[in-house]
Amino acid sequence: MSYLVLARKYRSNTFDEVVGQEHIGQTLVNAIKSGRVAHAFLFTGTRGVGKTTMARILAKALNCLAVDEPTVEPCNECEACVAISRGDDMDVIEIDGASNRGIEEIRELRANAIFSPSRCRYKIYYIDEVHMLTREAFNALLKTLEEPPAHVKFIFSTTETQKVPATILSRCQRFDFRNIPTRAIAAHLRVLCEAEKVQAADDALFRVARAAAGSMRDGLSLLDQLMSASGEVTDEGVVRILGTPSDERMNEIVGAIADGDAAAALGALAGVLQSGVTLDSVVAAMGDVYRNMMLVSTCGGDSDLIELPEMERRAVCELAGRFSTPVLVHALGLIQTAGRNIRGSSVARGLVEATLVRLAQSEKFINPESIVERLEQLSSTGPDAGQKKKHL
Ligand SMILES: [Zn+2]
Numbered sequence: 001m002s003y004l005v006l007a008r009k010y011r012s013n014t015f016d017e018v019v020g021q022e023h024i025g026q027t028l029v030n031a032i033k034s035g036r037v038a039h040a041f042l043f044t045g046t047r048g049v050g051k052t053t054m055a056r057i058l059a060k061a062l063n064c065l066a067v068d069e070p071t072v073e074p075c076n077e078c079e080a081c082v083a084i085s086r087g088d089d090m091d092v093i094e095i096d097g098a099s100n101r102g103i104e105e106i107r108e109l110r111a112n113a114i115f116s117p118s119r120c121r122y123k124i125y126y127i128d129e130v131h132m133l134t135r136e137a138f139n140a141l142l143k144t145l146e147e148p149p150a151h152v153k154f155i156f157s158t159t160e161t162q163k164v165p166a167t168i169l170s171r172c173q174r175f176d177f178r179n180i181p182t183r184a185i186a187a188h189l190r191v192l193c194e195a196e197k198v199q200a201a202d203d204a205l206f207r208v209a210r211a212a213a214g215s216m217r218d219g220l221s222l223l224d225q226l227m228s229a230s231g232e233v234t235d236e237g238v239v240r241i242l243g244t245p246s247d248e249r250m251n252e253i254v255g256a257i258a259d260g261d262a263a264a265a266l267g268a269l270a271g272v273l274q275s276g277v278t279l280d281s282v283v284a285a286m287g288d289v290y291r292n293m294m295l296v297s298t299c300g301g302d303s304d305l306i307e308l309p310e311m312e313r314r315a316v317c318e319l320a321g322r323f324s325t326p327v328l329v330h331a332l333g334l335i336q337t338a339g340r341n342i343r344g345s346s347v348a349r350g351l352v353e354a355t356l357v358r359l360a361q362s363e364k365f366i367n368p369e370s371i372v373e374r375l376e377q378l379s380s381t382g383p384d385a386g387q388k389k390k391h392l
Contacts, residue, residue, distance in 0.1 A: 006227075007220045010192055011053055011085070013076045018050045018057070019188045019216060020180030025054070027175070029072045032061055037070065038173035040145055040154040042130075044161045045177025048217030051157040054177075055126045058155060059084050059092045063120035070121070080120050091117040097129040097158075103136040110144050113152050122153050130156040131163035138165050145171045179214025182206070182307040188216065189223055193233060200233035203247070206309040207238045244281045245272045247312045250289050251319060253356065258322040262360035266353055279348050283339040289316065290335060294328040296320035331359055 012018045015025035024043075031037050041058070043051040060074035060081045067075075074081050083089035095105070109125060117123040127133075133141065145154065145168065156172060158164055186202075186209035193200040208226070212219030225241050226233050239246050249272045256264035272282055293316060295305050301317040308316060320328070338355040342348035358365050 005220070005224050006192055006196075007217055007224075010195070010220075011056075012050070013057065013060075013074075013085070015054075015057055015061070015072065018054050020184050021050050021054060021177055024175045024177065025057075028054075028058055028061070032070050032072050035070075037062065037153070039148045039152070040172040041156065042161075042164070042169065042172035042174045043155065043157040043177060044159075044174065046159055046179060046214060048212075048215030048219075049177045049180055050216060051177055052126075052128065054175075055155045055157060056084050056087070056092075059089070059124045059126065062122050062124065062153065063089075063091060063117075065120065089120075091120040091122065092124045092126065094126045094128065097127050097132040101132045101134050101137060103134065103140055106133070106137040106140040110140060113144060114149055116151055121151070123149075123151055124153045124155065126155045126157070128157050129159065130168075131158045131160045135165075138168060142167055142171075180212075180216050181214075182209045182212075185209035185212055185214075185216055185219045186309075189219060192220075192223065196227070198227055198232055201235055203309050203311065204233045204235045204238045206312075207235070207242070207244075207247075208233070210307065211242050211244070239275070239277075243277060245275070245277045245285050247315070249275075250285050251315050253286070254289050254293075254319050257356065257360045258319060260360055260363075262357045265356045265360050269353065269356060273349075279342055279352055280339070283335060283342065283352060287332065287335045287339065289319075290328055290332050292316045293320035293323060294325065294332065297323070297325045297328055327362065330362075334358060 015029050016022060018025055041055075043054060045051055057074070060076065061072060062070045063080050063084065064071055064074035065078040065080045076082075076085065080089060080091070084092045087094050093109075095109070113123060113125070115123075142165075144152070148154070154172075156164075156168075161169075186206045189205045189209060190200065190202075193205070204226075208222045209219055211222060222241065223233070226237050229241070230237050235246055249268065252268040253265050253272070256262075256268055269282065273279070292306050292308065295303055296317050297320050299305055301313065301320075306313060306316070323331075334355055338351055342351050345351060
């Protein structure tokens with residue numbers, strides 16, 4: 001049995017299925033229903049957020065052969081729908097802007113665009129990474145955009161809108177795709193695991209979603225790796241594939257710091273490193289934990305800014321209660337410095353350990369500058385400064 005990657009097996013087929021981009025699906029549905037479909041669309045957003053998926057759904061909506069006019073519910077079964085889903089329909093031409101960026105390719109496109117579509121209502125050109133086109137190619141494209149044949153539609157997509165000329169932008173209806181929230185990615189991964197009858201721990205799925213950083217495609221490809229490695233999704237599997245320490249381990253380190261127990265913090269660090277996690281990843285994970293604690297401390301434990309599974313959220317709230325906000329802010333600065341300094345350093349581990357000791361024994365490490373400042377204040381206000389203050 002051949003294995004079909006999740007991204008292809010479960011590609012969304014209707015406008016409302018594209019996770020995180022419901023606002024775009026709804027606008028396109030309204031446009032089709034009211035018969036006011038633009039000639040050219042620009043889809044912008046980072047990689048893996050659903051631009052190509054949405055473009056294919058739009059192409060199917062315009063060209064589905066099961067009905068006589070554009071529909072908001074393409075059948076996904078007719079020859080056109082099936083071919084468009086595969087990305088090789090004769091009337092829906094997908095062009096990779098990165099490898100077809102020259103004037104010749106666009107001239108060819110223009111020469112072909114004047115011919116009617118062979119079986120569908122529209123000839124649709126989907127140019128991915130359109131910002132890669134050369135200036136000459138853009139100019140040639142512009143001529144077609146200014147006077148497009150009635151049977152032609154353009155869908156452009158780009159990760160770098162600022163590189164698309166204003167003359168092109170002004171002729172397109174623009175749609176900004178959002179980075180997909182971690183929670184939405186995790187929920188979608190959960191649905192796929194259930195469909196595939198794969199056991200999956202909530203924490204593990206959430207961690208995968210977090211690592212995907214807004215990209216559903218990255219989330220799915222990580223899930224693919226996990227499933228093919230062990231057939232189930234466990235926290236250990238995720239730690240192994242991502243190379244990031246588990247939340248539990250990180251909480252152990254931070255708990256030791258809260259106790260002021262530097263030795264325990266170093267012991268916990270050694271345990272993390274032994275499990276094969278790199279120093280970089282530990283420092284990044286430290287930064288995440290401290291950021292989340294700072295968010296709890298300033299915005300409260302229920303803040304939407306804190307993207308954690310429920311158990312981990314509770315753990316972080318508890319830890320945050322053991323630090324003051326200024327201490328957390330200061331710690332983030334120290335962690336950032338450590339992260340920068342360990343690159344290329346021969347004493348990288350020592351630097352990270354020193355940071356942990358400093359965090360655990362913070363009362364012993366008062367910033368020397370602040371002492372000097374305080375002494376200066378005392379000497380300038382004189383011996384009866386306290387007296388004056390009382391009178392004020
Ligand atoms: Zn169809």
